Amino acid sequence: MRDFSTDHHWLSLNTATVRKSEGVEQPLSVILDACARHGIRAISPWRDQVHAVGLDKIAAQVKALGLQLSGYCRGGFYPALDTKGLQDALIDTRRAIDEAKTLNAPCLVMVVGALPGALQGKALHKDIALSRAQVRDGIAASLEYANSVGMPLAIEPLHPMQAAERACVNTLEHALDLCDELDPAQTANGHVSLGVALDVYHTWWDPKLYGQIARAGKRILAFHACDWLTPTTDLLNDRGMMGDGVIEIPKIRQAVEAQGFAGFSEVEIFSSANWWKRSMDEVLQTCIERHKTAV
């Protein structure tokens, strides 16, 4: 396992971690400058943050600052009530693939979606098996385009508590079953074309985690770190800083690196009650410190 204790060479910042500072929404351009200032050499930005500033401007800034991407968030959200909805999701994911390409991302992170309407508070149906079938078909369709332009897709299984609203792929096993079904050859153009984004927050609880990491092998395209707090007071925005919770992050990273993963460790913390209330410099300094001691 790589030694992270002396520097933050392998730290990437998922830019949602400082989406807000002192409660105020922060432009991605400001976040990128702060990363450069703190010697953070990689990021994983969210589409809405990119769009708010402009793709071309962000692409130019990323290049000028010498930043790399560890991923691009996100494609997916396939399930829909009708053909038009399904088509719109494919078109939107194709756009996300193009943007990921423009930003030179190593993969597009796929948050696949779940029950249509649930995210808005009112599910339009309860048939999660139907949503899962639409997700499978959606990934298959997106993969064709992604392969044609050479952009790997990384399915991110989300925690089961987000199965209704955000993703109906909730275990690493399920994500890998999809990979094996849709991409049995495991590669296109010499690269893994369909893999997974492994977030310790979503997967730490799983009794099959280590077995499935071993199964995943080269399909692990991204590694995300934060921590699980006790108590957790919000199902979405109460993630903890590494070291403040109960996840055995180094043990999971060790298992992931044993499969050959040698990419960035991406810090992704949604925290409306704590970290989003602090200053950007304090959050980044803490990320850097904890990356050395708790990842």
Place this chain on the structure above:
Amino acid sequence: MRDFSTDHHWLSLNTATVRKSEGVEQPLSVILDACARHGIRAISPWRDQVHAVGLDKIAAQVKALGLQLSGYCRGGFYPALDTKGLQDALIDTRRAIDEAKTLNAPCLVMVVGALPGALQGKALHKDIALSRAQVRDGIAASLEYANSVGMPLAIEPLHPMQAAERACVNTLEHALDLCDELDPAQTANGHVSLGVALDVYHTWWDPKLYGQIARAGKRILAFHACDWLTPTTDLLNDRGMMGDGVIEIPKIRQAVEAQGFAGFSEVEIFSSANWWKRSMDEVLQTCIERHKTAV
């Protein structure tokens, strides 16, 4: 599948559902009288509620009212830091088995516990594999005593969002793996001695749910119903009334009954922001109505 639409013959009330009425804690004796008044013929009480009134008094009242039990909550909480802690959990579960016997419960529901200290807000270690080993050993020890007195143990897998604080058994598959390991013969004294309590709230999201229900067969000792709300605002106490959320309850019940399950459908709703604020009569009437239309 049994027809529940015309009466509430198979409705059991988990007494936590009306633990509070209009915000005020309710004695179990009052709850039992209310059940009798509403023609609810079965209950599943919690130990703290029983203890607050007194075991003998509750046993006498249950008998006088002609109530049955669908389960008794709960044994388990095995993981501990030291030998004394482990022993205390065994002693406590043995007491729970005795109480379940006194109340003529068909099974003791096992909430197995997780990381010591996490429920109090500060985990004393993060080694969930250790906790899982302690749970396995604890169930094995409790099972010996349970078999000697003829009390089936029903392992309840809890939702993964409760893996740190309440139970490190979080999927039906994991619970059944434990059953198969600790009780390969599947029976003692002519009954299933180790099985599962299947709560739709904890398991609905699982892509392997239906396959594991088929595997479970006669091991399904209890069936619990409520609903998953979108959004869910609290990880413990924001369960929904059947029909108000996204769980395909009838579909799951059908799968469970296809395995021969013919027991009660136990309504278990923890709801600090909604149902615990209403009157007991309103909650029970709503349970009865929804048991007919949404279970």
